[in-house]
Structures are given as C-alpha cells and as structure tokens.
Amino acid sequence: MKTWIKLAWRNIWRNKRRSFISIASVLFAVLFAIAADSFERGSYEMQIENMVMFSTGYIRIQDVLYEDEPSLDHMMMYDDALLDVLDGFSDRIEYTVPRIEGFALAASDRRTRGVMVMGIDPDQEDRFNGLSERLVSGSWLEPGDESVLLASGAADILGLDVGDTLVVIGQGFQGINSSGLYPVKGIVQLAVPDMNNNMVYMPLAAAQWFFGADDMVTSLIVMPDRPRNTERLAGDLQTALDDEWYAVLTWQDMMKDFLRAMEMDMAGNKMIILILYIVIGFGLFGTILTMMLERIREFAMMIAIGMKRYQLALVCLMESIFLSLIGVVAGVIITFPITFYFNRNPIPLGGEMADFMAEYGFEAVIPTSIDPVVFVSQAVAIFVIAFLIGLYPVYKVFRLQVIQKAK
Amino acid sequence: MTVIKTENLVKVYNSKHLPVRAVNNVSLEIEEGEFTAIVGPSGSGKTTLLNIIGGLDKPTEGKVTIADTDITGLSDSKLIDFRLKNIGFVFQAYNLIPVLTARENVNFIMLLQGRSQREMNERAEELLTQVGLSDKMDVRPNKLSGGQQQRVAVARALASHPRFILADEPTANLDSQSAMNLLDIMWKLNQEENITLVFSTHDQRVIDRARRVVTLVDGSIAKDEVREPVVPAQ
Ligand SMILES: Nc1ncnc2c1ncn2[C@@H]1O[C@H](COP(=O)(O)OP(=O)(O)OP(=O)(O)O)[C@@H](O)[C@H]1O
Numbered sequence A: 001m002k003t004w005i006k007l008a009w010r011n012i013w014r015n016k017r018r019s020f021i022s023i024a025s026v027l028f029a030v031l032f033a034i035a036a037d038s039f040e041r042g043s044y045e046m047q048i049e050n051m052v053m054f055s056t057g058y059i060r061i062q063d064v065l066y067e068d069e070p071s072l073d074h075m076m077m078y079d080d081a082l083l084d085v086l087d088g089f090s091d092r093i094e095y096t097v098p099r100i101e102g103f104a105l106a107a108s109d110r111r112t113r114g115v116m117v118m119g120i121d122p123d124q125e126d127r128f129n130g131l132s133e134r135l136v137s138g139s140w141l142e143p144g145d146e147s148v149l150l151a152s153g154a155a156d157i158l159g160l161d162v163g164d165t166l167v168v169i170g171q172g173f174q175g176i177n178s179s180g181l182y183p184v185k186g187i188v189q190l191a192v193p194d195m196n197n198n199m200v201y202m203p204l205a206a207a208q209w210f211f212g213a214d215d216m217v218t219s220l221i222v223m224p225d226r227p228r229n230t231e232r233l234a235g236d237l238q239t240a241l242d243d244e245w246y247a248v249l250t251w252q253d254m255m256k257d258f259l260r261a262m263e264m265d266m267a268g269n270k271m272i273i274l275i276l277y278i279v280i281g282f283g284l285f286g287t288i289l290t291m292m293l294e295r296i297r298e299f300a301m302m303i304a305i306g307m308k309r310y311q312l313a314l315v316c317l318m319e320s321i322f323l324s325l326i327g328v329v330a331g332v333i334i335t336f337p338i339t340f341y342f343n344r345n346p347i348p349l350g351g352e353m354a355d356f357m358a359e360y361g362f363e364a365v366i367p368t369s370i371d372p373v374v375f376v377s378q379a380v381a382i383f384v385i386a387f388l389i390g391l392y393p394v395y396k397v398f399r400l401q402v403i404q405k406a407k
Numbered sequence B: 001m002t003v004i005k006t007e008n009l010v011k012v013y014n015s016k017h018l019p020v021r022a023v024n025n026v027s028l029e030i031e032e033g034e035f036t037a038i039v040g041p042s043g044s045g046k047t048t049l050l051n052i053i054g055g056l057d058k059p060t061e062g063k064v065t066i067a068d069t070d071i072t073g074l075s076d077s078k079l080i081d082f083r084l085k086n087i088g089f090v091f092q093a094y095n096l097i098p099v100l101t102a103r104e105n106v107n108f109i110m111l112l113q114g115r116s117q118r119e120m121n122e123r124a125e126e127l128l129t130q131v132g133l134s135d136k137m138d139v140r141p142n143k144l145s146g147g148q149q150q151r152v153a154v155a156r157a158l159a160s161h162p163r164f165i166l167a168d169e170p171t172a173n174l175d176s177q178s179a180m181n182l183l184d185i186m187w188k189l190n191q192e193e194n195i196t197l198v199f200s201t202h203d204q205r206v207i208d209r210a211r212r213v214v215t216l217v218d219g220s221i222a223k224d225e226v227r228e229p230v231v232p233a234q
C-alpha cells in the first residue's frame, strides 16, 4: 500500500503546473463554497438564536388547543401537579418562564386603547429576555405587585406616566368580565414598534386574578441545561405530561414556516455551489484524463510485467483523490481562520437591513457560521466528485490492452 | 529441461483488407540456459511470436507451454500472475516507471511478488551492481542514458527470479557502444548464471553473440541454427 501511495503521489507531481492548476481550482471552489455557506448559515443561525432567545424559547409547554387557537380559553393548568412533574427534571431544566397573555382594553382619563396584557414572573422573564434593561423610567416589578409596566409607545398614546393609574377592562377565562385599576410602576422601551405600542406587563399573580384564571398560564417556556438537549428533553417532558392537555413544542415546531423558508433559500445557494462543482469537476476530469492518456504505454508495461489491474486502478484512483484532497485541505486551512475571524468579529450590516434589525432589538451584524457541517460537507462533496472522476481511469485500466502498446 | 515449447502456433490478424498470418505454424522448443536470438526482416512476426510466448497475446491456433503450464487457456488475471512469477521482460522502450529510481524500479517487481524488504534491498543492489549501475541506484530514469535504462530493465527482469527473460529488440534504441555493452551483460548472465534468454533483433553484431539463431520469414521458421557465438572481448 505504501508503494501505491508513493506512486500516486509522485505521479501527480510529474506535471507540476497542471497539478497546481487543478489543485487551485479545487481550492477556490472550496473557498467560495465554504464562504458562501458559512455566511448564509451564520446569518440564519443568528436569526434563529435571536428568535429563540427573545421570543419562542427552546421549549414551550402549552395547552394542546392553544397553537391552533391562541385564546384565553385554551390556557393550561400551572399548578402543583405540573410543578411536581417539572421538579423531576430539575437537573435538566435551567429555568422556566410562565406567561399569561390576553387582550384587554386599557384606558386613561383621556384615551382608550386595545392592549396586550402579559402576566409574567418578573425575575424569570428578565432572565429570559433582559426586559428590565429596557426600563426607561420608574422601577421594575416585584412578584407581589398589583401594578403594571407600560410600554413607552402605549404610555404616550394613553398620555400616562409613572405613578398614574391605568384602567384595564377585559374578558377573562371562559368569558368572565374583568376589570382593574393599576398604578403604572415603570415604562419600558421595546424594540419592536408593534409591541411598544401595545404591551402591558403585570406580575403573574395579578394577571391570573385579572383574567380569573387561578393556577393557569397560557404558556410555559422551558430552557434546557444545554441547547442541544432540547429534542430529548421535550420528548421526555411530553411523555411525563398528560398529552390530553399538554403540548410540548420545540423551537423547530414553533418556527416551522421560518425554517422551511430558510431551507428553500439555502437550496438556491446550493444550486450555485453545485454548478461550481460541476465546472471544477470537468476541469479535474480533464487533468485526470490527460494524466492517463499520456501514460497508456507505461500502464501497459506495468501490467505486462505483472502488476495486477486492480493495483494499477487503485493508484489511478488515489491520484484523483490526492489532487482534490490537497485542494480541499488547503481550502479549509485558508478559509477556517477567515470564517473564524468573522464569526468572532461579525460584519456589521448597513442600510435598511441594519435599521430593521436594530428595531427588532437584534444586533445588526452577520456572523459567519463555524459549524463543522460547513467544512465537512464541502470536503465530502469534493471527495465524492474526485472519486467519481477517478472511476474513469479505473474503468480504462481494466479494459487496457497490453499488446501493441507494450512494444 | 524445456522451458518454452510452442506447438503449431498461428496468429492471424484480421486487418481491413486481407487477413495477415503474422505467425504461421511455429513449433519451437527452448531449453533452460539457452541464449536464443529471433531474427528476421521487419514484419516477419518476431514481436508477435515473443508476445505470445510471453503471455501478452493469444495465438489464433496452437499452444504455448511454459515449464509444464499450458498458458494458452489462462484468464487475463491468471496470466498476469503467471508473467509476474515466471517471465522477465525487457522491452524496446518505456521499460521503466519514470517516477521511481533505478533501485525502486527493480524493487517494484519484487514488491509485486510480495518479497521481504530486506531481500529486496539486497537483491536490488546486487543486480544493479551486476549491470554496472552501482553509482546510479537512486537516480530516476530520465537522468539515465538509454543504455543505462535498458540495463535497469535487465536488472528488474532478473529480480523476479524468472524462468526466462524475453527481450524484444532490447538494443534497437541504443547506439552501438551501449548495445554491445548491454549484450555483454546479457551474455555474461547467461554464461555465469545459466539464465535463459530469448531476444529478437535486427542487429548483426547482436546476432553474432547468440548461440542459437531462429530466423523467421513471413511468420514461419526459415532457419534454426546452433553455432559458436562470438565471445565478447574481456
Ligand atoms: N495488431 C496488429 N493488427 C494487425 N496486424 C498486425 C498487428 N501487429 C502486427 N501485425 C502484422 O503482423 C505482421 C508481423 O508483425 P510483427 O510486429 O510481429 O513483426 P516484427 O518481426 O516484430 O517486425 P519489426 O522487425 O518491424 O518489429 C506484420 O505484417 C504486421 O503488420
């Protein structure tokens, strides 16, 4: 085997310039493919992370009917029985974030407006999305408070400030009427304009009382100890919970549409890379073909003196693989530090996109992905191409006529 | 002992116009230790005959027996193995693997035979010294003259311990000095180590060295004579 490797290795350097050109073409293909893939994947990874961290959470437990019809009538029990079950997973759950969300009418002495009332556990909510950092005046909620935090847009519209009283009127669980007077304890500035004009936060207990929904929440976000344990934990939670009432969703379940759109978008990119690979493939094939045709006499001689055809075929196959492998390895060696750098120092976005992202509270940057998949998939793709190309000389070697040529 | 035996060998090439009987009813026996030249005009069938004897080509009719093995019916892969174990080849050109040094070229055939590293090293040095290339062992073929390349090919042919060596016009591409030098080496091997050698040639001085001369004309044996060869000057 050592000899075959030695032969193949020396053979590819017989025509240095030609081999360098082939290797360079593979290298640039890998470079381009990795860069394109890394940037695209990176920007999606960031979007997903933003959504998971600010909105969906990794896992969410809710009533089975809530996903199709998110109404207060489809709340779930958030009682000792559920907490007992969650206790059983305490070593696998980092923390949980209960929420109760419903529409209501908010009024000041001057204006009335539809708002979204969200009952939160102030500590857990803050841990989840850092809401307290968005406080612009007043102070943060305590769990036992009977007061609210008002989003700044809504506060402006209603003409309210810290210390004023907000009137909230709505419908609670199963249509009961509910109303209450709540002092405004603080004002928060939210990034998403829609939310900033509509959000009213209240401590969970106060919200449960307001909606007439003791021991109930609309959803419970569950953060696993490690993100990669999400699937397993969700599965185990679903098993432990009564599936007649409780649905356990992962972020993939919650972002189905987004993920599908992402797949489609990435497929477009893959097409471009595929075409690139086809071009590179033909270049490599040309090299392998000439390398073979100019050595037909040599091959015939080797078989004549007693080299088995499969041995010679193996050498030819290795030549093709070596050529591409050098290109792939060089390509990865060059691109890894680059993608790593841009992963740590993401490229800032400019223009509209940047404003848009900033509004949603996301950092307006595109980091590259350093997911090994990016590198491995390109390497594997090139390897497969090289292997397929290498099959041609293999085929030829098995059909080679020894006479006439071995003169 | 008879090393090579051909019986009524016929090789017909079906070219576009007429079929050509390149070898026509050749029956030949070559004994161990013989030094045989196959001669004849161009197109007389020398190469075709040697190819069939060497298991590189199949006869249209007749049979070839090499030391009790009828090779006419062997499959391609069996033939490759048979050649590896029984026959040493020296071709007119393109003998050596260009990316391997002289030593590695000689080792190559032993490697195919699965010999030990130690045996290969010893034998390669011994043989290359024997053909006068002790100072060129680690040189690649493109740095060797034509004559030196042919001598490496002879060393390689010997390395596999073959029953005989076949050489189709081994001197055709060499100047006369190198040609005689190669012949001297082959002759010495034959004399001192009883190596069986069969070679084809056009060159009268080469023919003069042979003990047995088989003359082909139009694919048939026209003359087969044994005589006293011209011995190289010491
Ligand atoms: N592959 C082939 N197809 C058709 N005809 C062939 C083929 N090989 C050889 N011949 C013919 O067979 C005859 C014998 O050819 P061969 O090469 O054996 O002669 P030779 O004695 O070796 O000649 P030279 O001295 O020129 O090498 C010639 O007439 C040649 O044209």
Ligand SMILES: [Mg+2]
Residues within 6 Å of the ligand: B046, B047, B048, B168, B169
């Ligand atoms: Mg000939």
